[in-house]
Amino acid sequence: MPCLNEAETVATCVRKTIGFFAEHGIDGEVVIADNGSTDGSQQLARDAGARVVPISERGYGNALMGGIRAARGKYVAMGDADDSYDFTTLLPFLEELRNGADLVMGNRFKGGIAPGAMPALHRYLGNPALSFVGRLFFRSKIGDFHCGLRAFRKDSIMRLGLQTGGMEFASEMVVKSTLAKYDIREVPTTLSPDGRSRAPHLNTWRDGWRHLRFLMLYSPRWLFLIPGLLLMALGLVSGIALSFGPVRVGEVAFDVDTLIGAAAAMIIGFQSVVFALLTKVYAMQEGFLPSDTRVQKIFGFWSMERGLIFGGLLALAGFGGLIASLLHWRINNFGELDPRESLRLVVPSATALVMSLQAVFACLFVSILGIRRRQHPPLVTDAAEEAAQVVDEAADKVAAERAEERAER
Known part of the structure; x- marks a missing residue:
């Protein structure tokens, strides 16, 4: 149990858990990961029968990770020390672990949320929305990503190398377990109003953003690749149509101004796709994300030489268009040109040149990422x-x- 000034409830949580051990004949311990309490929570926990482990680094994730490292059991259950979860109901979690699960999540939406136990904003918007994003991004089946009551095999969780120190630790555990293809199960659990008289440590908007940011950063596909492909498709279709002349939709006319916007969409989209691939390669090599055979095949085929050839062809196309625009200017005796005509040559040519350089730089950078440090x-x-x-x-x-x-x- 992570603990920061929980003097009102920590002893109750410890006694309930020890009673659960005694009732079911479980050889267990209660570890209080104290994060710098100043209200005497440590001694109250010891008096109730817990082992207190001081954790100097502040933060929910840091406290939990310190407690997990200090735990001596094969299985570890974690939950808040505010008496919002009933630790006497841990038997379904333990049974699932004994049946082979790596991680067992509680689901408050299936088990029940007592009146006043969760703010309406969290219950009807925050938790459902973030859980939906997690399921969408990582193809997870977990219905309650942020349930604070969960149990797991200690060795399985330690292998994940969890890093986050704040509230997003809850999401990191589920995401990395999903990516590692762990056996993850859910059991219904209830959430009750906590027993504290003070406000909770959770900050709605700050911690909600940290959860969402973590989910996006761990999914280059949704952060970079899909938006980039959409922008590229929009820019390509619009650019091709506008390169031959204005396009009318009803009474609205799209012309060279829109062509410039389409070119910008192409460049931004292409850069976003490149970022997705670079991020994936780096994350795979550093162990943040598991290996992806599709990405490995792409880079196995797409060597630096092929990338340079592709960039060179794009550059030739761009230079060809610029030469054509110069000839068009020469025909007009290097005088004033009609932008509606000249930009239809210049904009696609400049776009091709910019994208050619992006492609060349990306290939060079991927080659740098692929350099293996010599093992002396x-x-x-x-x-x-x-x-x-x-x-x-x-x-x-x-x-x-x-x-x-x-x-x-």
Whole structure:
């Protein structure tokens, strides 16, 4: 249980859990991950039978991760120390773990939310919306991404290398477990009004944004790739249509101004797609995201040389268009031109040139990401050098003594 000034409720939570252990014959412990309480929560928890582990780094995720590391059991259940969850109802979680699950999530929307236990904004907008985004982005089946009561195999969670220190830790655990293809299950759980007289630590907008930001950053496909492809498609279709002349839709006429907008959409969309691929490659190499065979096939085929050829062809097309525009200017004796005609040559040509450079730079950067650092053999440590020196000195001393003995004889 993470704890920061929970003197009103922490002892109750500890006693309930210890009673649950005794009732079901479970060899367990209660670990209080204290995050700097100043109200005496630590001693109250010890008196109730818990083991208190001080966690110096502030934050919900930091406290939980510190407590998970300190836990001695094969299975770990986590829940808030504010008495909003009933720790005497952990048996369904434990049974699912014993049946092979890696992570067992509580679902408050299936188990029941008591009146006053959750603000209406969280209940009807925040939690459902963020859970929907999580299911959409990561193809997860979890209905309540942010339930604070959950249980898991300690070794499975430790393998994930969880990093976030704030409230988004709850999302990170589910997302990384999903990407790792863990066996994740849900059980209904109830949420009651907490027993504190003070306001909760949760900040609605700040922590909600941190959850959403985390979900987006861990899904380059939805953050970069899909928006980029949509922009590219819109820009390409509009640009081709407008390159041959104005387009009318009813009484509305689209002309070269819209063509410039279409070119901008093409460039931004292409850059977004490139960012998606670069982000995916980097995240895979650093272990933030699991390997993706589709991405590996793309980069296995799309070598730096092929990318440079593609960029070169785009550049040739762009230069060809610029030469055509110069010839058009020459025909008009290098005088004033009608923008409605000249921009239909210049804008697509400039767009091709910009995209060619983006493609070349992206290929070069991917090649840099693919460089493997040479694994040097471990250097001899100072201690090892000193030991070797002592051995050499002893050997020299023995040799000198033997030489003296021979000389005396």
